[in-house]
Amino acid sequence: MGMTFRRYLNAGGRIYGCSSCKTHLASLSNMMSRAFNGQHGRAYLFESVVNVVEGEECSRAMTTGQHTVRDIYCVKCGVTLGWKYELAQEPSQKYKEGKYILERNLLVDVQ
Template structure:
């Protein structure tokens, strides 16, 4: 299988996994703070690194039906949020390919 190499980010604010502090995203890649996850507040990011994507599944959410993939930390395996694959509602198409990270599962690394 080989060794997994993690990507390290730079910038004024880095979000990491709460459990192992693996770098996940930067403040510059954050698109919105106005989201809710399964554990409270969540952030929408354009780019996230060091995650493993699960299998796609359909979920009924407050904004409509979406096909999503759960995302997990590549180091410790903790669930961090999900990636939007397909949004059924035309007004929600901007979410496709974007990531939700739950605030309670994140820590500021810097």
């Protein structure tokens, strides 16, 4: 297996990266909300992220209802960074589908 291609962001603003290896993950311009909680504390909701690998779908009971999610991992170092919402059971939570949660304590500013 060869080297993994990684995408570098240059949005002209804040870039969030993996706290372990500093691989670019998302830009501030793609952040939808700072008012989320992850498994280990505060988390951010992003419209899109790069340089992640998605795990298997699973169903989770969360404070906002039942969701089908996939854990996401850093493409370089494999650290679990958060999850992707695949399906929300509650109609009021449908806006999360296809969006990503990144846990704040697993991120660093890389720009």
